[in-house]
Amino acid sequence: MDRAAMARRVAQDIPEGWYVNLGIGIPTVVADHIPEGREVVLHSENGILGMGPAPAEADIDRWLINAGKMHVTLLQGGSFFHHADSFAMIRGGHIDLCVLGAFQVAEKGDLANWATSAAEAAPAVGGAMDLAVGAKRVWVMTEHTTKDGSPKLVESCTYPLTALGAVDRIYTNLAVIDVRDGRFMVTEMVPGLTLPALQARTGATLHAGAELQEKDR
Numbered sequence: 001m002d003r004a005a006m007a008r009r010v011a012q013d014i015p016e017g018w019y020v021n022l023g024i025g026i027p028t029v030v031a032d033h034i035p036e037g038r039e040v041v042l043h044s045e046n047g048i049l050g051m052g053p054a055p056a057e058a059d060i061d062r063w064l065i066n067a068g069k070m071h072v073t074l075l076q077g078g079s080f081f082h083h084a085d086s087f088a089m090i091r092g093g094h095i096d097l098c099v100l101g102a103f104q105v106a107e108k109g110d111l112a113n114w115a116t117s118a119a120e121a122a123p124a125v126g127g128a129m130d131l132a133v134g135a136k137r138v139w140v141m142t143e144h145t146t147k148d149g150s151p152k153l154v155e156s157c158t159y160p161l162t163a164l165g166a167v168d169r170i171y172t173n174l175a176v177i178d179v180r181d182g183r184f185m186v187t188e189m190v191p192g193l194t195l196p197a198l199q200a201r202t203g204a205t206l207h208a209g210a211e212l213q214e215k216d217r
Contacts, residue, residue, distance in 0.1 A: 095134065109168070
């Protein structure tokens with residue numbers, strides 16, 4: 001799947017009425033694919049509730065941006081508020097779901113998504129640590145491997161950690177994988193892909209979830 005298809009797949013699973021934070025990077029594309037008529041309230045940690053899809057170039061409001069400094073739109077009923085209030089929503093457990101990108105996810109749900117080495121001069125982890133532990137659910141949206149083919153789904157993270165045991169589900173360009181009881185459970189794969197072929201691109205043991213077994217019958 002390309003990124004738009006991945007975003008559509010994530011958006012398909014978000015229930016009506018959830019408050020959802022979309023992390024910086026590819027998760028922001030999910031805002032463009034919320035099914036028509038489904039009320040999902042999008043949150044940004046810089047102080048917005050009720051974001052809509054990305055604006056057309058002619059409709060850009062240069063004052064209206066998300067936490068990743070990307071231009072966004074505001075839906076009817078949307079609101080702005082102080083940065084501290086936004087983090088109170090996160091830390092208070094009021095966000096139903098956060099969708100984050102990742103460099104690595106370990107089979108126990110550990111997340112590394114802000115730096116690729118201890119020496120990297122990243123400016124800061126940003127709001128990812130707060131979101132990973134404060135949101136009720138954490139879904140990761142990422143390519144299955146790096147550009148050089150290295151797996152992003154691993155037995156244990158080798159990059160600096162964002163959070164331990166935080167990830168509930170992973171959406172990649174190849175599959176949908178739940179994290180259950182310290183194991184990667186594959187619930188869906190792109191057409192034509194086999195579990196052994198997916199395993200060859202993964203750095204930890206994969207298990208077929210009941211959903212996948214049902215489809216194979």
